[in-house]
Amino acid sequence: MTGVEVTLSTGRVAGRALDGVNRFLGIPYAEDPVGDLRFAAPRPRSPWPGVRDATRPAATAQRLRFDTDPAIPEPIVAGTDILHVDVWAPSHGPETSGSGASGPGASGPDGAGCPVMVWIHGGGWESGSSSQPWFDGATFARRGIVVVSVGYRLGVEGFTPFPDAPDNRGMLDWIAALEWVQREISVFGGDPGQVTVAGQSAGGGAVLCLLGSPAATGLFHRAIASSPAVLRAPAVQPGKDVSAASLAAGGAGAVDEFHRRLRKDNPFTLPFRPVVGGELVPEPPLEAVAGGHAGRIPLMIGFTATEFEIIADALPWPALVPGAALVAMSQKIPREGLRALARQSGGRSLRRSVGAVIDAAAIHSTVARAAETRAAEGDPTWVYDFTWAEGNGPRHCSDLPFFWAVPDAENVERFLGEPAPSSLVEAMHRSWVDFVTTGDPGFPAYEPDNRQVRQWNDPPAVIGDGLAAVREVWWPEGTG
Template sequence: MSDTATATISTGTLRGTTSDGVRRFLGIPYAAPPFGENRFREPQPAASWIGVREATAFGPTAPQLPYAGAIGELLGTVRINGDDVLTANVWAPEKADGAPVVLWIHGGAFERGAAALPTYDGAAFARAGIVFVSINYRLGSEGFSVLDDAPRNLGLQDAAAALAWVSREIAAFGGSPAQVTLMGESAGGSLVAALLARDDSRPLVRRAIIQSGPLQAQSASKAGRVTAQLARRLGIATTRAAFAATTSDRLLEARRVQSAGASPMGGAPGFQLALDPDSLPRSPHEVLPEIETPLLIGTNTDEYRLWFPPEALDGITRTKLLIARLALRIPGRAERAYRAEWPEASTGEIFGQIATDFLLRAPATRVALARSAPTHVYEFAWRSPVRDLRAAHAMELGFVFQRAHDPDSVRMAGLEPPRALGLEMNGAWTRFIASGDPGWEPFGSDRLTRLFDARTETVAQRRMESLDLLP
């Protein structure tokens, strides 16, 4: 049974709920709805309201399509209709006062995902004394188009506006604006890295957590390939007027057709962060080594096993691997090192492991090695029994949030995930958010890494030889 809770912020008073010592306030606008005259514009200030606003339900989700194919059977989708998509949600300890804060940014390849997914419930963090905030932001064409005459990286600009909102308003929920940690996974991790790369956002961040997030922004021409192809498919110009005159549903349908059969290593281009003088002047992978923000960063051992279904891996021959390796300028000795590390692996599995490390683990390692600021590195290695997913992309989420027994997590982790692993990971994340020390030594020349598995331990980074051979 829930009781009511109230909080007053600069735009008005909110009525949320309280249960089990946790206050919840959902669907709070941090910016105006990004439609109508605000479509393909920077986020605009949220309007004030008179009286008390109900904050007991999640706000509308950004326009998106559900995942297709095998991934769609594993990853859930939430759709809540409406235009007011730029909202935040807060879970706070009932008696919080100056508590540490974490701002969670969901993943989904920049075109899917929502804060309303059950896995992202922040109660476990609130029960540990953390004020937990999650947000929605613009996705896909609405958030990451590269248009000739419109602002770029609008989804990133939404996240920056949300971070500024947290800095202004979080004290009303018992949080400390001087103790804000950014946290994100996959595309959300990329957005965390990008916010750290921005001179205006970085001063608002005390610490940061990046889970399986690509760290490199692309040139506007490369990031804009998806926009240019969509425009040609629709027969429209790459201008704000043309895209604003096209409905979200039509853009989504064009994207569905365009992306059929795409993968992280080929096929149709995907949405990416674009280098841009106004919203992202430098790539995060260049800035992260230079800044003093403490960082917790890591990847999953078998990220690729979510991206590539078994039949796709089975179809990868030595010739296809050679073509991919040459295109990415990966030396032959790197492939030989991977085969030595994984002697029982098929050619498709070698391809997938190289893809995992090329896209995620090697860039994270290079950043960690180059930093002088406190940096803690982890590898999630627990092997799920479901569909031979092993430690696939996104597998760690149910453990980090202590939601491994929710239906969404069970689809990936099975019915009997180790409870102790969730306690380990949530505890480490909570300690880092509160103090900057997750419980193991920082990464340095010894490359100490926390290995999260059925038995958690700190070890020298695994597979260093093969990692260091990747470009």
């Protein structure tokens, strides 16, 4: 391992080079959100003197731990520098270039910069971080891609709407990070004209929000939404007795206590999410992902086959049906769609049936609606369904170690329940590499005449009308 330095517009940073990858952790893209900035729009970072150490993880926005055994380990690092990016860059150009370039600023084919993937982590808009071990960008960097993982404000600080603060502060952070990429990524060998924004779960919902946001126009050129969460119910309001100013005056302790209160008062729903309305998200994300500027951006989108059945396993019996009913109503599953789910769940246990309702409402519907809307407009769209059923099955997050090619990362094998087949890891990882590099993942696009879906199993397959079951729930009369 050797040291490596680059010069940004705000100063020098020192990272590490290891096995052909330059790693820089915790590079600030905005001022620390403390004091008067805690609930403000992100402010551009002032220059720093000397060389900033970028060899260790920076502070995490997540300060509270609600899940005692999260699928993806959630490191919590104290500090205030939460508005930062982690960067993994090839020490040389892409494997196909043969350029022999080395060090920061290495170029891609024909002297062009390397393609860039900007990652927005998930976690229900209240947990997760840029430095979670499943999101080690080294595997992509070794294939000629610069990876940028974004730290952003979460929970109350990022998404609770207050009358005395701008809405969607976490989303403003995403946009500020994308603007940082446009200014600085060439220093790392990246091409600001070849940026893919990608995310999973809440991060996948972030991608769909950004697709429809006028403020993000021109900041990225491809998009990957993995198990995207787009919740239709409005964000939880703070109440008249709480303001951004009063919480900011109380500091992190007051914010965390209010976060716990919102969590306690909303046991069956996520209290945080982007707010629809205004300049950032002028219309519901699923109405803005097709046509116009959004429609010109290639989108790969997909889900796991049994996303949230594990939630049904965790619900106590008295809460099982009411919890599913609340999710179904908040996501507006049509009555005939519920009957379709009942038919599809014939012979399954009550818990499995409830899990199917949660899956359909929370994730599967989002993918189907986005795919159908874009296909009707002729927008370039690719859809996948992760169905690998070995071990613990295709549940939420189980596809990530495959796409990131990290089968040996912390907690992966225990979460999957079986070792990940190397051939499937390679195929799924290659699909993201190809999409980020060329805009084509290597399987057929989702189009109205055949609705082909890539089924990720061992071996992979392509399925015609691969969203038929989901379409039956949301469009019981058919879509033609």
